[in-house]
Amino acid sequence: MKIDKSLVRSIPLFDRMSDADLDKFLGHAVSRRVPAGEAVFEQGAAATHFFLLLHGRLKVTQVTEDGQQIIVRVVHPGDLFGFAKALQRSDYPGTALAVSESIALRWPTELWPQFVDRNPRLAVTAMQTIGQRLEEAHTRIREMSTQEVERRVAHAVLRLANQAGRKEGSGVRIDFPISRQDIAEMTGTTLHTVSRILSAWEGKGLVEGGRQKLIVLDINGLAALADHVKE
Amino acid sequence: MKIDKSLVRSIPLFDRMSDADLDKFLGHAVSRRVPAGEAVFEQGAAATHFFLLLHGRLKVTQVTEDGQQIIVRVVHPGDLFGFAKALQRSDYPGTALAVSESIALRWPTELWPQFVDRNPRLAVTAMQTIGQRLEEAHTRIREMSTQEVERRVAHAVLRLANQAGRKEGSGVRIDFPISRQDIAEMTGTTLHTVSRILSAWEGKGLVEGGRQKLIVLDINGLAALADHVKE
DNA sequence: AGTCATCTTTGACATAGCGCAAACATCGGC
DNA sequence: GCCGATGTTTGCGCTATGTCAAAGATGACT
Numbered sequence: 001m002k003i004d005k006s007l008v009r010s011i012p013l014f015d016r017m018s019d020a021d022l023d024k025f026l027g028h029a030v031s032r033r034v035p036a037g038e039a040v041f042e043q044g045a046a047a048t049h050f051f052l053l054l055h056g057r058l059k060v061t062q063v064t065e066d067g068q069q070i071i072v073r074v075v076h077p078g079d080l081f082g083f084a085k086a087l088q089r090s091d092y093p094g095t096a097l098a099v100s101e102s103i104a105l106r107w108p109t110e111l112w113p114q115f116v117d118r119n120p121r122l123a124v125t126a127m128q129t130i131g132q133r134l135e136e137a138h139t140r141i142r143e144m145s146t147q148e149v150e151r152r153v154a155h156a157v158l159r160l161a162n163q164a165g166r167k168e169g170s171g172v173r174i175d176f177p178i179s180r181q182d183i184a185e186m187t188g189t190t191l192h193t194v195s196r197i198l199s200a201w202e203g204k205g206l207v208e209g210g211r212q213k214l215i216v217l218d219i220n221g222l223a224a225l226a227d228h229v230k231e
Numbered sequence: 232m233k234i235d236k237s238l239v240r241s242i243p244l245f246d247r248m249s250d251a252d253l254d255k256f257l258g259h260a261v262s263r264r265v266p267a268g269e270a271v272f273e274q275g276a277a278a279t280h281f282f283l284l285l286h287g288r289l290k291v292t293q294v295t296e297d298g299q300q301i302i303v304r305v306v307h308p309g310d311l312f313g314f315a316k317a318l319q320r321s322d323y324p325g326t327a328l329a330v331s332e333s334i335a336l337r338w339p340t341e342l343w344p345q346f347v348d349r350n351p352r353l354a355v356t357a358m359q360t361i362g363q364r365l366e367e368a369h370t371r372i373r374e375m376s377t378q379e380v381e382r383r384v385a386h387a388v389l390r391l392a393n394q395a396g397r398k399e400g401s402g403v404r405i406d407f408p409i410s411r412q413d414i415a416e417m418t419g420t421t422l423h424t425v426s427r428i429l430s431a432w433e434g435k436g437l438v439e440g441g442r443q444k445l446i447v448l449d450i451n452g453l454a455a456l457a458d459h460v461k462e
Numbered sequence: 463a464g465t466c467a468t469c470t471t472t473g474a475c476a477t478a479g480c481g482c483a484a485a486c487a488t489c490g491g492c
Numbered sequence: 493g494c495c496g497a498t499g500t501t502t503g504c505g506c507t508a509t510g511t512c513a514a515a516g517a518t519g520a521c522t
Contacts (some may be wrong), residue, residue, distance in 0.1 A: 062369065065458075068377045072369055087362025088355070093369070123354075124319070130361050131318025137368035138293065138303055138324070144375045145419035146299040149509070179469065188376035193509060195471060211469060211518050227296075380479070410499065424479060426501055442488050442499055 003031050003105065007054050011078040013125050021119060029105040034058075036177075040096040040104055041082055047092050049106045050083040056102025057164065057176040060094045061185070071185040073136070074099075076163055080129055085109035087130070100176045144188050152187040153197050154226035157207070161216045168215060177212040234262050234336065238285050242309040244356050252350060260336040265289075267408075271327040271335055272313055278323050280337045281314035287333025288395065288407040292416070293325045302416040304364070305330075307394055311360055316340035318361070331407045375419050383418040384428050385457035388438070392447045399446060408443040 003026055008014050014022060031054070034040055040051060043062060058075040072094050075081045084092050086109075107115075116123040143152050157174075165172040180191040180198065187194070198214075201207045206222055208215040216222060234257055239245050245253060262285070265271055271282060274293060289306035303325050306312045315323050317340075338346075347354040374383050388405075396403040411422040411429065418425070429445075432438045437453055439446040447453060 062373060064373055064377055066377075070373055070376050072372075084362075086358060087365070088359040089362065089366075093366060127317060127358075127361075128319045130358075130365060131320065134318070134361060134365050134368060135320075135324065137365060137372060141303075141368060141371055141375065141419070142293060142295055142301055144372065145301045145416075146295055146297075180471095181469080185376075188372070190510060191470080192472090192511085195469095196509095199471070209470085411501095412499080421480060422500080423481085423502085426499095427479090430501070440500085 003029060004054070008105075011052075011054075013078070013080070013122070017119065017121070025115065025119070026105075028107055028111055030107075031103060031105055034098040034102045034104060036098050036100050036102075038098050040098065040102075041092045043093065043095040044091050047082070047084040047090060047109055050085065050109055050112060051081050051096075051107075052105045053077050053079050053081060054103045054105060056098060056104075057100050058096045058102060058104075059099050059182070060096050062094045069185055070188070071182060073133070074160070074164070080126065083109075083112065083126065086112050086126060099178070149187065149189045149193055150197055151226055153183060153189070153194060154222050156183060156187050157214065157216060158219070158222055158226055160214075161219065165216070171208065171215040171217040172219065173213070173215045178214055179212050183214075234260060235285070239336075242283075242285075244309070244311070244353070248350065248352070256346065256350070257336075259338055259342055261338075262334060262336055265329040265333045265335060267329050267331050267333075269329050271329065271333075272323045274324065274326040275322050278313070278315040278321060278340055281316065281340055281343060282312050282327075282338075283336045284308050284310050284312060285334045285336060287329055287335075288331050289327045289333060289335075290330050290413065291325045291327050300416055301419070302413060304367070305391070305394070311357065314340075314343065314357065317343050317357060330409070380418065380420045380424055381428050382457055384414060384420070384425060385453050387414060387418050388445065388447060389450070389453055389457055391445075392450065396447070402439065402446040402448040403450065404444070404446045409445055410443050414445075 005022075005026070008022070008026065014025075017025070029052075032040075034056070040058065041047075041049075053075050055077055057077075058081070060072040060075060060081070061069050062072055063069050075096065081096060082092060084090075116126070143155060147155075160174050160178070161172045164175045166175040167173075180194040184191045184194045198207060198209050201222075202209055204221070206216070206218045206225075208217055236253070236257070239253070239257065245256075248256070260283075263271075265287070271289065272278075272280075284306050286308050288308075289312070291303040291306060291312070292300050293303055294300050306327065313323060313327060315321075347357070374386060378386075391405050391409070392403045395406045397406040398404075411425040414429075415422045415425045429438060429440050432453075433440050435452070437447070437449045437456070439448055
């Protein structure tokens with residue numbers, strides 16, 4: 001599939017790469033269209049490629065031995081993902097599932113070292129990316145350790161609105177299909193509890209819900225809920 | 232303070248470095264003795280150095296806005312720590328506190344790039360280290376999302392026994408002073424609950440407790456508790 | 463337009479584990 | 493050898509949240 005170069009250029013990681021380098025980089029890439037509901041790679045599979053999301057939205061999930069699922073993170077356009085090999089893993093630690101129709105570029109993991117070599121900025125970006133993820137993970141741990149469910153959900157929704165929000169009417173809509181179950185798996189609770197919480201918020205005019213839909217009407221109100229130490 | 236070179240050699244990261252390179256590396260290092268209870272660096276402080284723990288034990292903690300503390304991880308001898316700058320942060324995200332008398336080497340963060348340059352293995356090790364930490368963080372998130380407190384504590388204790396266990400009599404002793412409060416902060420619960428759980432375990436002969444002391448008597452029994460899906 | 467699968471809401475109920483409080487144990491210092 | 497500081501144990505009540513159950517909504521497909 002032909003690669004939309006201007007799309008790639010719009011990604012910070014590549015905006016200042018020389019045209020020659022970019023061509024070399026993209027020369028090895030394979031573009032793939034992933035329909036909603038399909039996996040880019042599966043947990044436990046051999047890490048043969050690393051990826052860059054150009055368009056769409058993925059969720060990375062892990063399943064525990066006893067069958068419970070959690071959402072590790074959401075992949076947004078411009079994000080590198082699946083570079084387990086760079087971290088010295090031989091298999092993917094999670095499953096990457098398209099939640100809406102997506103387009104991803106793919107490179108064989110063997111190329112990673114030479115890309116990094118040729119383009120130091122990539123190494124820095126990768127380090128940075130992982131650093132951020134580590135920080136996010138710690139934030140999540142901190143929240144799960146110290147906050148009640150409602151605040152955690154508030155934080156999660158705010159984060160989503162930030163990363164995947166699109167203005168719609170008087171509010172900000174989460175720009176991909178997301179279920180209560182998904183939110184539950186991101187915050188470590190059950191869909192029932194999430195449903196109750198969202199219903200309550202809807203009653204207070206903070207959000208507007210719907211099937212696989214979520215619109216934040218009052219960002220500040222939500223932020224207050226998320227930050228406010230209850231008294 | 233003079234650096235014990237054989238101690239450094241015993242760390243996997245350095246065991247195969249050439250003598251010349253090692254000398255160059257250590258030439259820039261400053262060794263510091265940290266008494267128990269003292270901090271190597273504090274959360275929020277400018278990240279001026281990165282470190283290597285030679286001896287002792289540290290806990291890295293974070294404090295939330297509302298004053299609650301969590302233990303992010305325990306640093307063992309041979310671990311690199313505090314390389315926030317490599318991850319493009321300007322300050323330390325947590326506080327590193329010695330829980331027993333420790334010795335740490337210290338380098339200015341500016342040297343990081345050139346060390347990595349001269350010694351590619353360091354870069355790989357660092358990447359690997361961060362990858363592991365990320366994985367650990369996800370494991371913890373998974374546990375906190377899906378398991379009850381008792382299983383989480385069991386996992387935490389097993390991990391400690393693995394990383395810091397020393398045979399003692401018929402059991403394995405956690406080889407540094409650790410309180411119920413600490414365990415609580417590692418597992419996202421309260422010291423009360425931890426105390427109850429440990430008391431129960433002691434009743435079953437799984438562990439032996441004490442002031443800032445913990446000895447695992449029955450690793451398998453504990454592992455069963457940690458893994459066994461309750462029915 | 464009807465059917466089915468999926469997602470959401472809501473209720474009733476059970477309980478794990480937290481908060482509070484007080485007694486108790488252990489250790490290091492004087 | 494006593495004292496104060498620090499850590500641990502235990503009881504009790506409460507409530508946030510999970511579990512179980514069932515009834516709506518919503519949208520996709522035929």
